[in-house]
Amino acid sequence: MKTVDIVERIEGEAKLVCQWDKKKISDVKIQFLNFRGFEFILKDKPILDALVYTPRICGICGQAHLKATVEALENIYKNHNEELTLTNKAKLLREIGLNIEIIDSHIKWFYMFIMPDIVKFSQNSLDEYSPLKGKKWLESSSVASETIKSLAIIGGQWPHTSYMIPGGVISDPTLLDLVSMQNYMDQAIRFYEDSLVGIELDNYLDFKKSEDLYKVKGDLKDFITISFENEFEKIGKSYNRQLVLGDSLSFEKGKVNRKLIKNIDYENIEELSINSFDIDKSKVSKEAYTWSKTALYANNFYETGPLARAVVQNRSFVSDVHKHYKDSMFTRVLARMDELGFLLHKTKQLIKQIDINEESYIKPKVSLSDFKYGVGQGSVEACRGSLYHDVEIENGKISKYDVITPTVWNLGPGVDGKLSTSQKAIVGSDSLEKAKLILRSFDVCSVCTTH
Amino acid sequence: MNSKIKKPKIVWLQAITCNGNTHSLLSANANRLKLFLDSFDLVYHPSLTTDILLDDLLEKEEEIDFLLVEGAITSNKEFFQISDQTTSEVLKKLVLKSKYLIAVGSCASYGGVHKKFEQNSDIFGLEEALDKKDISSLVHPIVNLTGCPVHPEWILQTLFSLKEYKQMPLDEKGRPKEIYSYLAHHGCTRNEYFEWKVEAKSFGLKEGCLFYGQGCRGPMTHSNCNKILWNDVNTKTRAGMPCIGCTEFDFPRNNMLETKKNIGIPDEVPLGVSKRAYLSLAGVAKTFKIDRLNEKIIK
Numbered sequence: 001m002k003t004v005d006i007v008e009r010i011e012g013e014a015k016l017v018c019q020w021d022k023k024k025i026s027d028v029k030i031q032f033l034n035f036r037g038f039e040f041i042l043k044d045k046p047i048l049d050a051l052v053y054t055p056r057i058c059g060i061c062g063q064a065h066l067k068a069t070v071e072a073l074e075n076i077y078k079n080h081n082e083e084l085t086l087t088n089k090a091k092l093l094r095e096i097g098l099n100i101e102i103i104d105s106h107i108k109w110f111y112m113f114i115m116p117d118i119v120k121f122s123q124n125s126l127d128e129y130s131p132l133k134g135k136k137w138l139e140s141s142s143v144a145s146e147t148i149k150s151l152a153i154i155g156g157q158w159p160h161t162s163y164m165i166p167g168g169v170i171s172d173p174t175l176l177d178l179v180s181m182q183n184y185m186d187q188a189i190r191f192y193e194d195s196l197v198g199i200e201l202d203n204y205l206d207f208k209k210s211e212d213l214y215k216v217k218g219d220l221k222d223f224i225t226i227s228f229e230n231e232f233e234k235i236g237k238s239y240n241r242q243l244v245l246g247d248s249l250s251f252e253k254g255k256v257n258r259k260l261i262k263n264i265d266y267e268n269i270e271e272l273s274i275n276s277f278d279i280d281k282s283k284v285s286k287e288a289y290t291w292s293k294t295a296l297y298a299n300n301f302y303e304t305g306p307l308a309r310a311v312v313q314n315r316s317f318v319s320d321v322h323k324h325y326k327d328s329m330f331t332r333v334l335a336r337m338d339e340l341g342f343l344l345h346k347t348k349q350l351i352k353q354i355d356i357n358e359e360s361y362i363k364p365k366v367s368l369s370d371f372k373y374g375v376g377q378g379s380v381e382a383c384r385g386s387l388y389h390d391v392e393i394e395n396g397k398i399s400k401y402d403v404i405t406p407t408v409w410n411l412g413p414g415v416d417g418k419l420s421t422s423q424k425a426i427v428g429s430d431s432l433e434k435a436k437l438i439l440r441s442f443d444v445c446s447v448c449t450t451h
Numbered sequence: 452m453n454s455k456i457k458k459p460k461i462v463w464l465q466a467i468t469c470n471g472n473t474h475s476l477l478s479a480n481a482n483r484l485k486l487f488l489d490s491f492d493l494v495y496h497p498s499l500t501t502d503i504l505l506d507d508l509l510e511k512e513e514e515i516d517f518l519l520v521e522g523a524i525t526s527n528k529e530f531f532q533i534s535d536q537t538t539s540e541v542l543k544k545l546v547l548k549s550k551y552l553i554a555v556g557s558c559a560s561y562g563g564v565h566k567k568f569e570q571n572s573d574i575f576g577l578e579e580a581l582d583k584k585d586i587s588s589l590v591h592p593i594v595n596l597t598g599c600p601v602h603p604e605w606i607l608q609t610l611f612s613l614k615e616y617k618q619m620p621l622d623e624k625g626r627p628k629e630i631y632s633y634l635a636h637h638g639c640t641r642n643e644y645f646e647w648k649v650e651a652k653s654f655g656l657k658e659g660c661l662f663y664g665q666g667c668r669g670p671m672t673h674s675n676c677n678k679i680l681w682n683d684v685n686t687k688t689r690a691g692m693p694c695i696g697c698t699e700f701d702f703p704r705n706n707m708l709e710t711k712k713n714i715g716i717p718d719e720v721p722l723g724v725s726k727r728a729y730l731s732l733a734g735v736a737k738t739f740k741i742d743r744l745n746e747k748i749i750k
Binding site (some may be wrong): 006008009011012013033034035036037038040041043046048049051052053056057058059060062090112113116117131133138141142144146149151152153154155156157158159160161162163165166167169170171174180262279351359360361363365393425445447 | 471686695706
């Protein structure tokens with residue numbers, strides 16, 4: 001038996017094509033059928049215009065694209081031995097902005113994109129989670145819109161600001177601006193404490209063991225209860241390989257393939273299009289079924305995202321939950337909500353570290369258009385995982401731009417008989433509803449996938 | 452809220468988009484968003500509602516009061532499809548059920564960023580994507596809410612205004628006059644620097660006007676950003692990022708983060724001002740060296 005379903009509420013849509021055998025999914029194809037051609041759009045554009053274009057790849061993680069672009073462009077300077085000076089303040093303001101965007105996204109994802117589906121598995125009726133009407137939906141949207149104000153203070157607006165540029169950032173916040181940002185973070189922390197986990201953030205962050213799951217109250221407890229009632233800790237398991245490409249004050253790069261290795265080499269990243277469409281039809285294979293490409297690291301599929309970040313960084317609570325329940329759907333969702341608490345705490349600290357007397361921006365001594373040719377890479381941790389940009393410039397123009405998004409790592413098509421991370425997670429499911437939940441647990445961004 | 456009064460039905464369609472307008476709406480002032488959700492019936496939004504899918508909606512006979520479209524339209528199915536159909540097919544079916552059609556954002560209005568994907572030559576804004584017969588059920592000209600993204604308040608003000616007054620005056624590009632007669636420049640906290648022609652010495656400063664070096668198009672761009680503020684707190688130009696003219700039909704342009712100059716003078720001068728008038732004024736203003744405007748604001 002074959003079923004074809006359209007999945008919405010994943011920043012666009014995807015088609016889930018399942019093969020069934022003895023009431024279980026025996027094979028699955030995830031099709032992303034929309035292509036917007038950003039890599040083609042960027043070709044021949046003036047170099048700095050990439051800072052305006054790439055945030056517009058995605059309405060929810062635009063700042064991650066912006067940071068990846070600015071770091072790829074700065075990497076071109078480095079490759080020319082023209083090291084830029086970047087003040088600590090500029091570095092902090094960039095990372096704080098990105099973190100705020102992740103915080104905003106995690107709040108919205110839990111309440112708008114996954115809980116409405118999770119509660120359908122509950123024995124109780126949990127109307128508070130109903131989209132647009134439920135108390136919890138409304139409260140989360142209110143908190144998200146308050147939280148993102150702190151990014152608008154340094155970026156001017158959200159979505160779609162280009163406040164990071166090679167050499168620093170464009171804004172120069174006052175101390176009072178920083179205090180307002182702290183206030184917005186505090187409001188979000190209150191929400192985390194009062195609504196999401198039902199205990200104080202400091203106490204939550206002290207959790208070390210999976211038994212601590214029972215201390216969680218609030219809305220996350222609803223998720224935990226429903227999960228154990230429905231054995232979500234047993235479904236959605238994949239290769240249990242984790243990858244973090246981006247390095248920052250908040251996250252550490254590294255990979256786990258049985259053991260943890262902190263050394264990451266971009267040379268090991270490979271992007272394939274064996275099962276992907278191409279605008280050059282002569283290159284399209286018979287097997288092609290999606291616009292998403294395939295991303296491999298050292299020839300292997302990896303999972304990227306909050307679970308990978310927690311495990312690579314060895315944050316004790318999630319690491320212990322992971323030890324018990326592996327890379328299950330349950331662990332994946334829990335890791336994302338745990339990261340929300342972690343980032344709220346971390347981002348507040350980072351705001352505190354800013355010295356307003358430092359420069360926001362130091363003009364590069366040479367302009368990128370002075371280089372006849374250059375290449376650069378940038379990798380950051382976005383809401384959904386590792387985002388990688390690879391740019392090539394020639395005579396003041398972009399000659400090539402390649403983007404590998406987190407959803408490509410997680411949901412790209414398998415190759416050479418090997419299932420991709422999400423395919424492996426879905427195969428074996430005994431219902432379509434569960435398969436869709438597993439898909440959703442990766443926090444899919446359809447628009448990013450096929451940029 | 453009296454639940455007996457029938458709330459106007461809204462359908463939100465996503466075509467070729469980054470979903471930035473959806474996330475802009477979700478970032479609206481929370482009280483305003485709540486009032487909006489109480490006052491209208493958002494029947495379908497692909498990212499927000501769960502009760503019905505697009506297919507169900509297309510089969511329904513029900514009339515739609517406000518059809519909001521986010522993203523550009525194409526009839527090319529190889530590059531883009533929603534629910535197995537082209538965005539153009541879906542749009543046309545929905546428009547025929549609708550009274551008002553609103554383009555949410557620059558992509559829906561004119562094609563925007565997505566129109567730059569030249570390998571698909573079939574990408575348009577709503578007006579260009581629809582024929583006269585397609586829009587026969589509409590009771591009002593198409594409303595273009597431009598911006599990349601659109602400001603959430605523009606969506607809310609437009610919907611509440613059409614609900615109350617049934618119509619709103621539009622400019623020659625189909626944009627509500629009350630929003631787009633202003634310039635992004637109006638209300639910018641850097642205005643005094645503009646008046647006295649004091650340039651921002653670089654990015655990353657509170658001081659100086661971004662029009663002279665950083666490419667700011669505030670004086671040439673129709674929008675009231677600096678009147679209503681973004682996320683209730685700020686704007687790009689106030690923060691230090693040049694206006695990139697994202698509400699105009701020619702967005703995105705080239706070299707958006709630098710000012711094209713001719714013998715040291717910006718190539719384009721503020722809207723409606725003659726180059727001669729601008730040069731004379733700039734020349735005079737520059738002869739005054741005003742210390743206060745060349746120092747840090749906070750010393």
